Amino acid sequence: MSTTVENIQQQISENTVLIYMKGTPQLPQCGFSAQTVQALMSCGERFAFVNVLDNPDIRAELPKVANWPTFPQLWVEGELVGGCDIVVEMHQSGELEKLVKAASERANAAEGDSQA
Numbered sequence: 001m002s003t004t005v006e007n008i009q010q011q012i013s014e015n016t017v018l019i020y021m022k023g024t025p026q027l028p029q030c031g032f033s034a035q036t037v038q039a040l041m042s043c044g045e046r047f048a049f050v051n052v053l054d055n056p057d058i059r060a061e062l063p064k065v066a067n068w069p070t071f072p073q074l075w076v077e078g079e080l081v082g083g084c085d086i087v088v089e090m091h092q093s094g095e096l097e098k099l100v101k102a103a104s105e106r107a108n109a110a111e112g113d114s115q116a
Contacts, residue, residue: 011050019047037049
């Protein structure tokens with residue numbers, strides 16, 4: 001049986017763009033998660049999410065793994081991008097869309113390579 005930390009590491013490594021949030025993209029349960037997911041959705045790329053309210057073990061362990069105390073947390077290609085303030089700021093500057101689109105393109109290219 002894998003540990004919570006192993007599950008978190010697996011989620012981060014298997015999903016190019018991943019948000020740990022309170023609630024779901026369709027029904028965020030906090031304002032910060034709502035703002036962050038809205039900025040992410042505006043990029044037009046697919047992303048994965050984990051509702052930390054449904055996963056209290058992840059909610060407890062992720063801040064230690066990430067060295068980031070709050071939610072939401074946006075991860076792109078295994079790297080923590082940040083929380084609400086950082087993501088919204090990146091969205092406003094256009095940086096978020098560039099980052100997410102480039103990561104998605106690399107992931108799609110890698111999938112194409114593995115299917116050849």
